[in-house]
Amino acid sequence: MLDKAKDAVIDREFKLVGSRPVRPDGVDKVTGRARFGADISAPGMLVGKVLRSPHAHARIHSIDIHAALQVPGVKAVVTRDDFAENAKHKDVLCNVMARDKALYEGHAVAAVAATSAAAARKALKLIKIDYDILPHVTDVDEAMRDDAPLLHDDMITSGVDPAPEKPSNVARRFEFGHGDVDDGFAKADVVIEREFKTEAAHQAYIEPHACLASLTEDGHGELFCCTQGHYAVRDICASLCGLEVSKLRVTASEIGGGFGGKTTVFLEPLALVLSRKTGRPVKMVMSRDEVFRASGPTASTSSSIKIGATRDGRITAGQGEFRYQGGAFTGSPVQFGAMCAFACYALDNVKTVGYDVVTNRPKQAAYRAPGAPMAAFAVESVIEELAVKLGIDPIEFRLKNAAQEGDKSSYGPTFPRIGLIETLEAAKAHEHYSAPLGPNQGRGVASGYWFNFGGATSVSLNIHPDGTVALVVGTPDIGGSRASMTLMAAEELGIPYDKVNCIVADTASLGLNETSHGSRVTFASGLATIEAARNAKTEMCARAAMIWEISEEAVTWEDGHAKPAGANAGDFEPMSLADIAKIAEKTGGPISGHFEKNPAGAGASFATHIVDVEVDPETGRVEVKRFTAVQDAGKAIHPSYVEGQFQGGAVQGVGWALNEEYVYGPDGKMQNAGFLDYRVPVCSDLPMIDTVIVEVPNPGHPYGVRGVGETGIVPPMAAVANALSAAAGVRMTELPMSPPKVLRAIDDTRPSIAAE
Amino acid sequence: MRYEAPSTIDQAVEILSQADGITRVLAGGTDVIVQMRSGMVEPDLVVDIKRIDAMHEITPEDGGFRVGAAVSGAQLGEHDGVKALWPGVVEATELIGSTQVQGRATMVGNLCNASPAADSVPALVTAGAIVSIVGPGGARREIPAYEVTTGPGKTSLEKGEIVESILLPARPARSGDAYLRFIPRTEMDIAVVGAGVALTLHPDGTCAEAKVALGAVAEVVLLVEPAASAIVGTRLEDEALDALAAAASAACRPIDDKRGTIEFRTKVAGVLARRAAVIAHDRARG
């Protein structure tokens, strides 16, 4: 089965792809030269700061900026009055600057530009806002109740027929599936039904949002910012600020982590408008507190799962209802959650329903495989429980039901070549899976799925007279992609890795590029790089043909050289890329290759994780002892960065599983807006995360690449919960599985001890 | 804001006692500077004590050690003498923060910051540490570590008073101490519960004397007499340890917050007190 796919793609020996050279941005990063969002300055620059709502939900009657403007050094204050209504980006606008209501604690209500941070801070304190405090709601289930405080008077649930008459906090309803689940459950020998909850997790990138904006009187703008997608930033900012797209040039800085959280705008439109008002460049940097309260964490969720299976381990039906709150605006990733929930399994009867709910929390942003991890936590927990109940090995149980090529997916499309079975087989064969366990230890497994994505992509590749190559991409490098792009260009051109220099261009220098998200970069920019290189090779062959005075078809490219295609073509000394480049001026001028398209065919990636945990039965503390992440990469271009993605996903998943959470007080304010109490795992919390790269080539990519950035965060929460269940005999259905919850669960199973 | 860095303690005391408004002594600054940056406190005067040479010294005294107020956690952790004498105190101090924080953070700062969760404090209390304070005009007084903190963020220090050093007394024969804390992670966290135990054995191996102190389960560090008496006269058999744990839990009056629940803290206080007692016992037996 593996072989078939291999044939379908390329049966080629790679020279460079698959090796692990030093990354081109490495020296800058380790010497501190790399310029991140806050590292850039401009002459005459002002400091911008944001005033944020202290209330979870409040009507804004009036904003008095008079006193603030009197502070020496203060050059401008902007509020909702400085932004025109914008139908296309209504929610984004309302999120970057509150309109009639503050919808969550931390919601921006005004911004100041001043000559110093101290003056700006002083001005913020002098802005007088007349709030009318309203009742609030932060929990997804409470927000769905009839008597819940309403965020938007005009929110009528879409996707319901007939449409509801009354507004609610439910923005949208989705449904996916096929077959008849009732029929399926009737055929089951065992049915398990459970409820789950997950708390919001933040992407917790180390670098806070930062930007420097300059906007002239005649509408020319320049923006330098930390983002995963500077083209998207350009388009949204141009729209919100009333600029022509071609006049706003956005440059992406180096990025200190994004994980999906840097795919939208927060400060950028404010900085641009402040700059326009003052005629000076304005720099804005969020504090960590602001990052937590006002940028986008992921959704918190609740879900109900029901799965039935026969005694011999065949799943007869799977059903899930998913309720995700995505903060104060529509857009929680519940649709993806409902689509991915059962994607690992070939089911005759499956039904998932999703509700997108609004609450008084910050507007959620994408976070690695948005929506999928929460659904997988729920489904994979029940899958494991079923396997245990049926007395079937959990991997065996998954193998019996695993989706493969030709199966109709739980959300509609039929799967092309996919690699779930290969990850399960590799996990089963891994030494970890049969290693002995110590006291209070348990082992869990879980699988996960993410679609992956293509999207608008442009790449240029310039051949220089000295035989070196400039590779110009437009997808910010969030995981070592410049190294991977360089490898693919060098491989395709047949030249050494260090002869290619890859940069991420600004929005004015290269055609449109979709944001670095959806695990698309190595797939789409990679494909575009290969195609651009092929485009340049065609031109180089043409130049050789011209010199040799033979037809273009009689020249081929091999091992970095233009060569006569065969004996009939004539006997000419092959010309290297450098030979051709050196005399390009005389053969027709500059040589470059380019590619602009929306590549389709992004191959999905599946993963299976194995986790061992040890539970302290007296304190409920859970320690991850061993972790093996197995995932399908299609083809690992730079294996170190593929492993890095697997490991990063695993670590963030472990954090989400065990300790990370948004803690809200009864006042609707976040209690733990800092890394001290928003507990991401620290190094010493974790073992080395072992990785196994499975390679089931993606027929949609010339080298077989599948995106790997997101799937890795899908299985860990369920895997940890399953391990915990094996170790301590308790089934945890709420994230995070923090010590107080685990200890209570353990004590509940031992009433005699609990009573002492 | 005014910043002063005098080179003698007398100057420091004088500057402090003459100042109006909000003042802060600055030792390692790992609390003060964090609080200033977050806007929790905006002092009018900061007096840095790190330029006072004597404050960086660890000196032997009557079989114990006098630890200057500016001695960092890292410096204390490298001192074999103190480590051998009161390992629980050193371990508790070394739990503070990370390697970077250890290079700055002091035991005295930990004590004077008056957090109910301060890690070194239960260990200082059970070790019977004595705090030397210098006041206006050079007046000196000594109080047990237990009496420094009076509530969250509040101390019994008067205006103009500075802690000069902490005396870790000589350790009686056949004694041992230990401190354990519970955090969900392995570092960079604030204790959800902390428990310090120091005990002395009779030559026959029974417990002659004991002190049990708990952190993060009340507004101040608690010295729990009933938990100590539960093991005095015993050989720390299981029943004695169970009684100690139960007494420790019974003494707790914690709060529910983002770091832990009342139920959890109460239970885990007993668990940690018991585990710390076992370690202290092993150390006392040598």
Ligand SMILES: Cc1cc2nc3c(=O)[nH]c(=O)nc-3n(C[C@H](O)[C@H](O)[C@H](O)COP(=O)(O)OP(=O)(O)OC[C@H]3O[C@@H](n4cnc5c(N)ncnc54)[C@H](O)[C@@H]3O)c2cc1C
């Ligand atoms: C990242 C991080 C992690 C941390 N982890 C922990 C932890 O695990 N456990 C823990 O307990 N704490 C922790 N802390 C808090 C802090 O590091 C400790 O409380 C530390 O011991 C404070 O010592 P310092 O010398 O830095 O005190 P400073 O910040 O200089 O001072 C603290 C307080 O004591 C007063 N003070 C200092 N010296 C004197 C003196 N000689 N006389 C009178 N008053 C004085 C100051 O005015 C101030 O109010 C952490 C802090 C950070 C930033």
